[in-house]
Amino acid sequence: MKPDSVNLNSGRRFDRFPLLLGRGRIYLLPTRYGVVFFFALSAMLFGAVNHNNNFAFLMTFLLAGIALVGLLACHRNLAGICIHSVSSEPVFAGETAVFTISVSVPKTIRSGLSAVFDGSNPVRFSLSPGPPTGIGALVAADRRGLLKPPTLRLSTVYPFGLFRAWATVAPEASVPVFPRPAASSLKMTKRPGGEGAETRRIGGQAEDFEGLWPYRPGDPMQHIAWKAFSKGRGLMVKRFISAVGASFFIDWDQVPVRDVEKKLSILCGMVLQADQSGASYGLALPGVHLPPAAGPAHRFECLKALAVFGLGEEGT
Amino acid sequence: MTSKFSSIPMMLAATAAAFAPHAGRMPVWVLIWCAAAWGWGLLIWKQKTGWPPRWGLNLLAFAGFIGALASFGFAFDRTAGVTILSVMLSLKPLEARTYRDRMITVFLVYFLILSNLLFSNALPMFFYMLGSVALTTMLLVRIQDPEGKSGRHAALAGGTVLLALPVMALFFFLFPRIPGGIFRLTETTTARTGFTQEMSPGSVSRLVLSRDIAFRVELAQAQVPPGKRYWRGVVYSDFDGRNWQSLPQPPAALSPEPGVETVVQQIELEPHRQRWLFALDLPFDVSTAAVAHADYTFKAPEPIKERIRYRALSAMQRPARTPAPEEAARYLRIPAAGNPDARDLAARWQKESRSPAEIVERALAFFGRQEFVYSLTPPLLGDDPIDEFLFQSRKGFCEHYASAFAFLMRAAGLPSRIVGGYLGGETNPFGGYLIVRQSDAHAWAEVRLPERGWVRIDPTAVVAPERAEGGTEAAVPPEERMSRYPFSEMPLIGDAARNLLLGLDAANTFWNRRIMGYTAGAQRRLLSRLGLSADSWKEPAAAFCAALLLISAAGALLVLLPRPSLGKKPDSVQRSYLKLCAKLAKAGVVRRPDQGPCDLIEEVRRLRPDLALLVSPAIERYVRLRYGPGPTAAERSRFIDEVRRLSL
Structure with a gap:
């Protein structure tokens, strides 16, 4: 049999996806209502034995049978659920990461499911057979770094609330938590000794209009050609040609703040600002050098570099 | 927010269903109370008016509790208990704002359903409770899944109850039983019909109008042909000129003649509020507490107020036992005056006959020769009822014939008496047992012949030979016929109705005998049929544990077998x-x-x-x-x- 999980050097076991919730993973225990129910049945059985009352025997065993069927149904409600992935969009520190759990179920509807990361609020959902559905479960992202979600617990008390079936999943997903962006009045300047030709202000107007291009997610808002949109031509983006070498560096050394976290926050704000302007920018941190570029992928690289700065390999 | 309210209608429906069988037992104000509470619940659901404050409900609950106690004079019995439960439970949906409240409500509803078993253990009640439990289970599902479709919840709850039934049956039959009396409900039955201390002209024909079941019998029917199914109950020995009385008799030890053929019957006697026990003529032993009398009747120590079951042993031939002389005198006693024509007739027979047997023959010939009519509606008789019947009206029911015959015999010097009981019975093809109804009520005579002892003489058989085999219905004139079954005049529907009612009766009988009457002994027999020698408590216990294991294994299979897969397993x-x-x-x-x-x-x-x-x-x-x-x-x-x- 293939191992369901891989052992990382941290000692924590992670689950591989797609992960099928099978019998080896599902635990089952009575809820407190199940315990109450059990004691009520015991009392009834005692009464039936005491009075040798066959009708009472019948009804006691009927309810016992119902509870027993409920136990199996509870297990079956969880068994067969497939978890395809657990992932989240990057967030900024202080926000809440929404981990999307992609789950599917083969044949029957599953109701009354709940997903919860240890220490967070549970999300209730139900599943219909079909392609995977995304369930958003929240994890608070307090500090920058790589956020590894705690153990995910899928559980159900459906159909009767007398038993709870649950399975724990340790997703290997990690999501970068960028530093909380902070505003600064700093101007971005050409890095001394850099290869750039001139120093420019962010959001400068010194660009030449090239033409309209179809909008793609990630394009700066202020470049959307609203006039074109109002004419019904769809979302178009104005594209500008920057002057050759009109790039600059966002530089660690330029931020005159001592506190590392505060510094990172300011740098983060600068990256965002630069990205918004659509300019080409680079990032220079001690030990990190990202050459100037633009676009969402570059922005991601920069922010990620800020997120994990100084945190070592694990990034936490 | 809506999910909190969404289970209210189900909650009300389940509560109402659980409450309904109790409705007749409750004081009227409780009915109004419950209806008002449920109406309020509907209002909360429909108008989203919000929940009433807790303290208000607590106050109401307390008032209801005191009110319910007061209605029963602060005496706590099962009805008071159920009333209090109903009053409290009716308020529960009004505060079902948390999951905990809703779950408690469900448990209380289950409890109210189960409390029905304190009042009835009839088969229809079992089915009602099954339905009610299914409804409440549906509510339980709805509470876990407030947004789900009701149809799915219903299917799930129904399926669960169906799956729970075999588990229930297995547990029921195998759970170790302790030998001892079976719990019986002290049913407060309404006035039942049946034979009484006194028999007067018209009392049996009135009885015959009732469709009620007198008793059910299991017996080897081939042993007893339909015309011989005389069920003996009461012996009337004292005649006052109009009415026959059954007077207390000393107990006697009865035993069959050696070598006589005996018939065993299992009789399930409906409560008839008298002490007679019925059995095939001529009984000499019954398996329940009873006093045997020399006239082959059995009396229970108390009036029979609940259905009882007993085994009776009867001899098909009569012992040639001569009654003691003082006994003979008693069976010859007739009033000094009255009915002169009948006396004359009897005296003439006595004079002309060479033997007592000839007197009997002459009397029977008299009934056969004259234009006697068997009728449920004979004319009223005056001061000399026997004379009037024999020589004027000539129209009567079995008690008229038996009474006149016995009087004639006594007047002719032959000891005689009247036996009240039943004749015939209907075979239920679904259950293989006989149903004997009040409409099979019959009265016949017994005459003591010197050489043969007491001999059964049924003068009705001479007048209406169809009576013995075809029942009252076959014997009375067509215009007096009334059927035991509805729609009997319609060919197809009549048959269907008859079969349906017989089937229901068979199911009821099975339920009462085999399920409600399941005892430690029955369990032992069942286990030994399964090949377990169940002489001690250990065997049933072992069988029960085995059943538990079996169920667990079945459950495990259910869980394990269909390996969950990703739809079509991903290739x-x-x-x-x-x-x-x-x-x-x-x-x-x-x-x-x-x-x-x-x-x-x-x-x-x-x-x-x-x-x-x-x-x-x-x-x-x-x-x-x-x-x-x-x-x-x-x-x-x-x-x-x-x-x-x-x-x-």
Whole structure:
């Protein structure tokens, strides 16, 4: 049999996806209502034995049978659920990461499911057979770094609330938590000794209009050609040609703040600002050098570099 | 917010269903109370008026509790208990704002349903309770899944109850029983019909109008032909000129003559509020507490107020036992005056006959010769009822014939008496037992002949020979016929109705005997039939544990057998693709569930343009494999290999 999980050097076991919730993973225990129910049945059985009352025997065993069927149904409600992935969009520190759990179920509807990361609020959902559905479960992202979600617990008390079936999943997903962006009045300047030709202000107007291009997610808002949109031509983006070498560096050394976290926050704000302007920018941190570029992928690289700065390999 | 309210209608329905069988037992104000509370619940649900304050409900509950106690004079019995439960439970849906409250409500509803077994253990009640439990289970499901479809909840609850039934049956039959009396409900039955201390002209024909069941009998029917099914109950020995009385008799030991054929019967006697026990003529032993009398009747120590079951042993031939002389005197006693014509007739027979047997023959011939009519509606008789009947009206029911015959015999010097009981019975083809009804009530005479002892003489058989085999219905004139079954005049429906009612009776009888009457002894017999020698408590206990194991094993199979799979189990290509997606996710490109492979390429270009060249050939190959024409095995393995080698 293939191992369901891989052992990382941290000692924590992670689950591989797609992960099928099978019998080896599902635990089952009575809820407190199940315990109450059990004691009520015991009392009834005692009464039936005491009075040798066959009708009472019948009804006691009927309810016992119902509870027993409920136990199996509870297990079956969880068994067969497939978890395809657990992932989240990057967030900024202080926000809440929404981990999307992609789950599917083969044949029957599953109701009354709940997903919860240890220490967070549970999300209730139900599943219909079909392609995977995304369930958003929240994890608070307090500090920058790589956020590894705690153990995910899928559980159900459906159909009767007398038993709870649950399975724990340790997703290997990690999501970068960028530093909380902070505003600064700093101007971005050409890095001394850099290869750039001139120093420019962010959001400068010194660009030449090239033409309209179809909008793609990630394009700066202020470049959307609203006039074109109002004419019904769809979302178009104005594209500008920057002057050759009109790039600059966002530089660690330029931020005159001592506190590392505060510094990172300011740098983060600068990256965002630069990205918004659509300019080409680079990032220079001690030990990190990202050459100037633009676009969402570059922005991601920069922010990620800020997120994990100084945190070592694990990034936490 | 809506989910808190959404279970209210189900809650009200389940509560009302649980309450309904109790409604007749409750004081009227409780009915109004419950209806008002449920109306309020509906209002909360429909108008979303919000929940009433807790303290208000607590106050109401307390008032209801005191009111219920007061209604029963502060005496706590089962009815008072159920009333208090109903009053409290009716308020519960009004505060079902938390999960805990809703769950408690469900448990209380279950409890109210089960409390019905304190009042009735009839088969229909069992089915009602099954339905009610299913409804409450549906409520339980709804509480777990407030937004779900009711149809699905109903199917689930119904299916669960159906699956629970075999478990119930297994537990029921195998759970070790302790020998001892079976719990019986002290049913407060309404006035039942049946034979009484006194028999007067018309008393049996009134009895015959009732369709009530007198008793049910299991017996080897081949042993007793229909015309011989005389069920003996009461012996009337004292005649006052109009009415016959059954007077207390000393107990006697009865035993059959050696070598006489005996018949065993299992009799289930309905309560008739008298002490007679009925059995096939001539009984000499019954298996219940009873006093045997010299006239072959049995009396229970107390009036029979609940259904009882006993085994009776009867002899098909009569013992040639001569009664003691003082006994004979008693059976000769008639009033000094009255009915002169009948006396004359008897005296003439006595004079002309050479033997007592000839007197009997003459009397029977008299009934056969004259134009006697068997009728349920004979005219009223005056001061000399026997004379009037014999010589004027000549129209009467069995008690008239038996009474006149016995009087004639006594007047002719032959000891005689009247026996009250039943004749015949209907075979229930579904249950293989006889149903004897009040409409089978009959009275016949017994005459003591010197050489033969007491002999059964049924003068009605001479007048209406059909009576013995076809029942009252066959014997009375057509215009007096009344059927035991509705619609009997319609050919097809009549048969259907008859079969339905007989089937129901068979089911009821099975329920009362085999289920409600399931005892430690019955369990032992069942187990020994299963091959377990159940002489001690150990065997039933072992069988019960085995059953538990069996159920657990069945449950485990249910869980284990259908291995959960991803719809159509993902084939190798699909698995590789999912692996690819997982790798991409780690690299920061998370495929949303709504994104197809082509979208995924776009996503990679957008988020990780650096990976686009690396990944897109593989994804494109996947698209070809999935949606292209006839993918080859080589291409499949190339894709799988490609994905395996891919490291992002």
